[in-house]
Amino acid sequence: MTWGEWGVDYSANKMADLIQHCLGLGITTFDHADIYGHYSTEETFGEALNQLGTSVRAQMQLVTKCGINLKTHRRPDIRVKSYDSSRAHIIASAERSLKNLQTDYLDLLLIHRPDPLMHPAEVAEAFQHLKESGKVRHFGVSNFTPSQFELLADCTSLVTNQVECNALHTDCLFDGTFDQLLTADIRPMIWSPIGGAKYFNGEGTAVLRLRDAVQTLSAKYDDVGEDVILLAWLLQHPVGCHPVLGTTKPKRLEKARLALNLQLDRQDWFIILEAGRGHEVA
Amino acid sequence: MTWGEWGVDYSANKMADLIQHCLGLGITTFDHADIYGHYSTEETFGEALNQLGTSVRAQMQLVTKCGINLKTHRRPDIRVKSYDSSRAHIIASAERSLKNLQTDYLDLLLIHRPDPLMHPAEVAEAFQHLKESGKVRHFGVSNFTPSQFELLADCTSLVTNQVECNALHTDCLFDGTFDQLLTADIRPMIWSPIGGAKYFNGEGTAVLRLRDAVQTLSAKYDDVGEDVILLAWLLQHPVGCHPVLGTTKPKRLEKARLALNLQLDRQDWFIILEAGRGHEVA
Amino acid sequence: MTWGEWGVDYSANKMADLIQHCLGLGITTFDHADIYGHYSTEETFGEALNQLGTSVRAQMQLVTKCGINLKTHRRPDIRVKSYDSSRAHIIASAERSLKNLQTDYLDLLLIHRPDPLMHPAEVAEAFQHLKESGKVRHFGVSNFTPSQFELLADCTSLVTNQVECNALHTDCLFDGTFDQLLTADIRPMIWSPIGGAKYFNGEGTAVLRLRDAVQTLSAKYDDVGEDVILLAWLLQHPVGCHPVLGTTKPKRLEKARLALNLQLDRQDWFIILEAGRGHEVA
Numbered sequence: 001m002t003w004g005e006w007g008v009d010y011s012a013n014k015m016a017d018l019i020q021h022c023l024g025l026g027i028t029t030f031d032h033a034d035i036y037g038h039y040s041t042e043e044t045f046g047e048a049l050n051q052l053g054t055s056v057r058a059q060m061q062l063v064t065k066c067g068i069n070l071k072t073h074r075r076p077d078i079r080v081k082s083y084d085s086s087r088a089h090i091i092a093s094a095e096r097s098l099k100n101l102q103t104d105y106l107d108l109l110l111i112h113r114p115d116p117l118m119h120p121a122e123v124a125e126a127f128q129h130l131k132e133s134g135k136v137r138h139f140g141v142s143n144f145t146p147s148q149f150e151l152l153a154d155c156t157s158l159v160t161n162q163v164e165c166n167a168l169h170t171d172c173l174f175d176g177t178f179d180q181l182l183t184a185d186i187r188p189m190i191w192s193p194i195g196g197a198k199y200f201n202g203e204g205t206a207v208l209r210l211r212d213a214v215q216t217l218s219a220k221y222d223d224v225g226e227d228v229i230l231l232a233w234l235l236q237h238p239v240g241c242h243p244v245l246g247t248t249k250p251k252r253l254e255k256a257r258l259a260l261n262l263q264l265d266r267q268d269w270f271i272i273l274e275a276g277r278g279h280e281v282a
Numbered sequence: 283m284t285w286g287e288w289g290v291d292y293s294a295n296k297m298a299d300l301i302q303h304c305l306g307l308g309i310t311t312f313d314h315a316d317i318y319g320h321y322s323t324e325e326t327f328g329e330a331l332n333q334l335g336t337s338v339r340a341q342m343q344l345v346t347k348c349g350i351n352l353k354t355h356r357r358p359d360i361r362v363k364s365y366d367s368s369r370a371h372i373i374a375s376a377e378r379s380l381k382n383l384q385t386d387y388l389d390l391l392l393i394h395r396p397d398p399l400m401h402p403a404e405v406a407e408a409f410q411h412l413k414e415s416g417k418v419r420h421f422g423v424s425n426f427t428p429s430q431f432e433l434l435a436d437c438t439s440l441v442t443n444q445v446e447c448n449a450l451h452t453d454c455l456f457d458g459t460f461d462q463l464l465t466a467d468i469r470p471m472i473w474s475p476i477g478g479a480k481y482f483n484g485e486g487t488a489v490l491r492l493r494d495a496v497q498t499l500s501a502k503y504d505d506v507g508e509d510v511i512l513l514a515w516l517l518q519h520p521v522g523c524h525p526v527l528g529t530t531k532p533k534r535l536e537k538a539r540l541a542l543n544l545q546l547d548r549q550d551w552f553i554i555l556e557a558g559r560g561h562e563v564a
Numbered sequence: 565m566t567w568g569e570w571g572v573d574y575s576a577n578k579m580a581d582l583i584q585h586c587l588g589l590g591i592t593t594f595d596h597a598d599i600y601g602h603y604s605t606e607e608t609f610g611e612a613l614n615q616l617g618t619s620v621r622a623q624m625q626l627v628t629k630c631g632i633n634l635k636t637h638r639r640p641d642i643r644v645k646s647y648d649s650s651r652a653h654i655i656a657s658a659e660r661s662l663k664n665l666q667t668d669y670l671d672l673l674l675i676h677r678p679d680p681l682m683h684p685a686e687v688a689e690a691f692q693h694l695k696e697s698g699k700v701r702h703f704g705v706s707n708f709t710p711s712q713f714e715l716l717a718d719c720t721s722l723v724t725n726q727v728e729c730n731a732l733h734t735d736c737l738f739d740g741t742f743d744q745l746l747t748a749d750i751r752p753m754i755w756s757p758i759g760g761a762k763y764f765n766g767e768g769t770a771v772l773r774l775r776d777a778v779q780t781l782s783a784k785y786d787d788v789g790e791d792v793i794l795l796a797w798l799l800q801h802p803v804g805c806h807p808v809l810g811t812t813k814p815k816r817l818e819k820a821r822l823a824l825n826l827q828l829d830r831q832d833w834f835i836i837l838e839a840g841r842g843h844e845v846a
Binding site: 069078 | 710734737738740742743744746747800801802830831833834835837838844845846
């Protein structure tokens, strides 16, 4: 499992605590993007790493993303939310991430969103440069459709496609995204694996119906907890999801690990699917 | 052509008559699924076969399907309509179909619906086991999208994808389903090849417009009959459809064969397409 | 760049002037279809070519299309708008185009629309016949989806897919059409590359928003002109578009060439995309 919910405005101290808590739980991968926290979170994380000392880096995997330009006071040169997957931008962004994170390599760099102006050969060149210089070990993409994935995978080796998937957002299961990855034996990373904000705070009929179903199942499975049920649901898909956990609450992080060993009954899996989609299977 | 309309509640006697009528017409393939008649039809068909004597089996091809779990009083253990494409379920379902149908082999076994929890390698294993034991000769799927088909075809040999197609339901012609099969030289089986209930009893403008067009064409082609026109329309597609006929009326079964030799004028084909879709081609 | 807007009812004289004007500008490819001008434009163009003398043919590339049957008083045998991609129709249509255009070869022949009755092997045969007889040099398609393209490309060599693309019609950028062509290193021809009638005369909010954005950018880029901005926007896509210009106004044809050397700032490209689609990128 991976941790990464960078909307929160943590101090380096508090982040250092959270990192240690995660490592203690065996959650050793941390998911970043240059733009998280309006281009600020990587830097705070880097300070936290610095506080924790150099030995901690070898125990963790750092993931980050590049390719989105965000309109924010921290980037006054950006006039419109846009993408940049040029060679120069990818390399500069990765190098800035290294500096912010206070590390000399990234375990994984992702193109954050499919850019209609992407030249696949140019991205491949940037990746090769970053790999050969030892700055990035592996590469992937995020939020790519199957044809976008194929376009880039034809030019360079991709280890993942990080996409949204949860019981309230099941497109990936049916639109070919997971089919493609399963065929290619590539495991997706999953952002919003529980659909947290929507699941816990939403009010639509779909959410209410799903909460009802999940609460009933949680009771059935020894009160394991709703988020554990939903994570186990995701982990049961044969594509082999790597969920990116969002919670910052130590207790919930601890409980999340329970999902790794929870096998839902097949019919219970479909009860959740039906509740999330609002109709039974065909 | 194939026969299979198992909603009807036939006695074994009456089914034996129907089988003999079909065989006499050269309709030798019978399309089943474990769930038809709420898990009852295979058994009645098996009794009918038993009445007809052992020699009849060699003159026919038996198709059945597995993978759906239906909520019904005959399966009190099923709490939710759901899928199961596990190795154990596929093998057990095929073996139960053999017992119900009173035969020692199936000509073709299909996965009835695409199961998001399908492990393609596991399905391939189940198929191999059934093939090596002589219980099933060929394998296929039903209602699969192109990416779902490709996922499984990558692991095992599939001889068909049984899908819905008729002049009121033309998605397969345009969404890549037939393109994929034509490229791979695989012929689809077609369920609802006429769109019978909707075509004959529907009331929407599309249906009325289509009926009007088909009646005019039937008159043009020597009063061959509306269902013959619609079957000929389907058979004219280069993908090479195997329609699964639904009617139990001897006269209509006899007439259906006429479609095999009826070549519609190309413009007449597009008159039907336009009437069914409600707009001319682009 | 290519010229082809054949709705206009030009005399052969006037067309000869336009052809010479285009050639003078380096616009040497002319885009036809059998059906343009209700099956009349090729003939007028042929008369214009005849007036200009035989030497002009070698300086130009002639593209035409076949496969649509149009209801028009000039084709009383056509009862319904329909397609015909039979071997006989393709060959007869190409030969009629040669005669109409008063030339002995076509540089490029396209199947105008995807025909659900298309037998890919039969199309391939027709293409081979036309190639071997020296009548057509290259082949392609128009308005094909990725799976339709793949179906035919599996049987014969295709050099392009001519599709609609402009800032008001961006499907190709996101539905896999351009991804497929970029992967295969095939350059699309683009019809309606500016979205002219809609862009200049439309009234919806999308059009007004886009016009506003394009006018601002035109001012920024030395008042180069709105159509030049929009063409440059299209040309910047890595797939390598060949736009088919529609204007018959000499001044606008001259200006269009400016787009070939105009590099838009990447953010300006996204300003146009956002204005055309009505929402920022994800």
